[in-house]
Amino acid sequence: MLKGKTPLIVALGLGLIAGVIAYSAVKKKENDVRKGWNLVPVVVAAIDISEGTVVTMEMVSQRSIPEQFVTSSVVKPDSASYIVNQKVLVPLQAGDPLLWSQFETTRAAERLSTKVQKKARAITIETKGSSSVGGWVRPNDHVDIIGTFKDPATGEQVAVTLLQNVIVLATGKITGTTNINLVPDSQRDYSNVSLLVIPEEAEILVLAQDLGALTLSLRNEDDIDVLEERGRATINTLLSGERTKVLQAKRFNTIQVIKGAAAADVRAAVPGE
Numbered sequence: 001m002l003k004g005k006t007p008l009i010v011a012l013g014l015g016l017i018a019g020v021i022a023y024s025a026v027k028k029k030e031n032d033v034r035k036g037w038n039l040v041p042v043v044v045a046a047i048d049i050s051e052g053t054v055v056t057m058e059m060v061s062q063r064s065i066p067e068q069f070v071t072s073s074v075v076k077p078d079s080a081s082y083i084v085n086q087k088v089l090v091p092l093q094a095g096d097p098l099l100w101s102q103f104e105t106t107r108a109a110e111r112l113s114t115k116v117q118k119k120a121r122a123i124t125i126e127t128k129g130s131s132s133v134g135g136w137v138r139p140n141d142h143v144d145i146i147g148t149f150k151d152p153a154t155g156e157q158v159a160v161t162l163l164q165n166v167i168v169l170a171t172g173k174i175t176g177t178t179n180i181n182l183v184p185d186s187q188r189d190y191s192n193v194s195l196l197v198i199p200e201e202a203e204i205l206v207l208a209q210d211l212g213a214l215t216l217s218l219r220n221e222d223d224i225d226v227l228e229e230r231g232r233a234t235i236n237t238l239l240s241g242e243r244t245k246v247l248q249a250k251r252f253n254t255i256q257v258i259k260g261a262a263a264a265d266v267r268a269a270v271p272g273e
Helices: 006-034 077-082 130-135 199-211 235-240 242-254
Strands: 039-045 060-066 121-126 142-150 157-171 192-197 213-218 232-234 255-259 264-268
Touching: 039 077, 060 077, 121 199, 130 213, 142 199, 157 199, 192 199, 199 213, 232 235, 235 242, 242 255
Parallel strands: none
Antiparallel strands: 039 060, 121 192, 142 157, 142 213, 157 192, 157 232, 255 264
16 A cells, blocks of 8 residues: 555646646647648737727738638738728727628719719710620720611611720729729629710710610720721621621731640730731
């Protein structure tokens, strides 16, 4: 039999060993849980923020959290400027990650008139996906506008380039300065575009939209050239193929297709190259 302090020492030793084993098991479990987590920075409240407060840069900071908990609803550091001077809809505590849904949308405060240059006009035309380059037209893009009508003199369908190098001010309710993160997914699609034109061009578009269909042709933003003779296609030019042959040669001289290992690189030909 153990005598004196020996039983106490043994008990303490066994307890210490049990504690070390338990601690090791907990740390192993913690490491297993954390294994594979990639920490990413997000924007959080630096202080408690009450509902209705207009957020300033001093009120926010950033903190890293596991990537698996970061969704598109969370504000990232590179988008922090969008929430500055915005009003929060809910109270926040220091350390809370900031979500786009916690802020008022800036769209309500936007005024399209501030984006219209003096002596110019904004006019909206109806579009569908196929008539706006499959929905790829965006604010600040440059487009040509093609109209399809019935020629009153001949009764045949004609397609005419009405306007060239027109700037898109808005697609639906989204402008070039709208924070897309604050716009619900259901409202990002559009069925109309607003264009920047002069008053006389606005008259042309109003009449053209009443007489036929309008289609947008997307330009490179650096391509500002306009053709002196506007394009015009009729059923006769389609069937005869004469204009097609001429345009095909022009296209080959204008657009260079450089085939690479992975994909084709298409670029406009530069005169003299």
